[in-house]
Amino acid sequence: MKIRFPGGMRVEAEYRGHTIQTDQSETSGGAGSAPSPFDLFLASLGTCTGYYVLAFCRKRDIPTDEIELTMERTHNEEKHLIERIDIVVHLPETFPERYANACIKSAAQCTVKKHLQDPPEIAIAAHRAA
Numbered sequence: 001m002k003i004r005f006p007g008g009m010r011v012e013a014e015y016r017g018h019t020i021q022t023d024q025s026e027t028s029g030g031a032g033s034a035p036s037p038f039d040l041f042l043a044s045l046g047t048c049t050g051y052y053v054l055a056f057c058r059k060r061d062i063p064t065d066e067i068e069l070t071m072e073r074t075h076n077e078e079k080h081l082i083e084r085i086d087i088v089v090h091l092p093e094t095f096p097e098r099y100a101n102a103c104i105k106s107a108a109q110c111t112v113k114k115h116l117q118d119p120p121e122i123a124i125a126a127h128r129a130a
Contacts, residue, residue, distance in 0.1 A: 010034065042085075044073045049087050049114040056106035060099060066092035069107075 001015040015128035022037045024030025032087040036044065050069050057064045068090050076083040089107055091100060 011037065038042040042071065042073070045085065045110070045112045045116075046087065049089075049107050052107045052109050053089055053103060056099075056103050060095065060096075062099065063094075066094070 001013055002019075004012050004014070006012055006021075009024040009028070010033065019070060020040070021034040022040060023032060023034040024036055030036075036073050053067060053069065054064055056062075057067065063082060065108075069087055070090065071087045073082045074084040075081070087107070089104060091103070095103075103109050108119075
């Protein structure tokens with residue numbers, strides 16, 4: 001992954017043939033032209049959880065067009081950090097009752113969630129050009 005600065009408060013990541021663009025909100029000095037890095041962090045948790053719901057349903061030929069997930073967060077005002085994230089999988093009335101708990105267990109297998117529960121060490125270094 002390569003990270004570049006294309007101008008303003010924008011930061012881009014080049015990864016596996018994709019360009020992932022971020023920007024800061026106008027109140028943070030950016031133009032609001034793309035999600036912030038933190039927005040992408042939250043979206044990665046939500047979409048990863050959604051992937052596991054989707055895969056569960058596809059294996060069982062359960063339609064997903066009426067399923068949606070919502071995510072809410074609770075902030076710790078003292079630490080200025082999120083202290084809890086609640087993800088709700090909204091299942092339609094037609095969803096087979098016998099699969100409801102298994103679907104939630106599948107959603108909990110999200111690899112982003114697992115990395116947050118057992119976080120990797122993150123090392124940051126600088127290298128000066130010769």
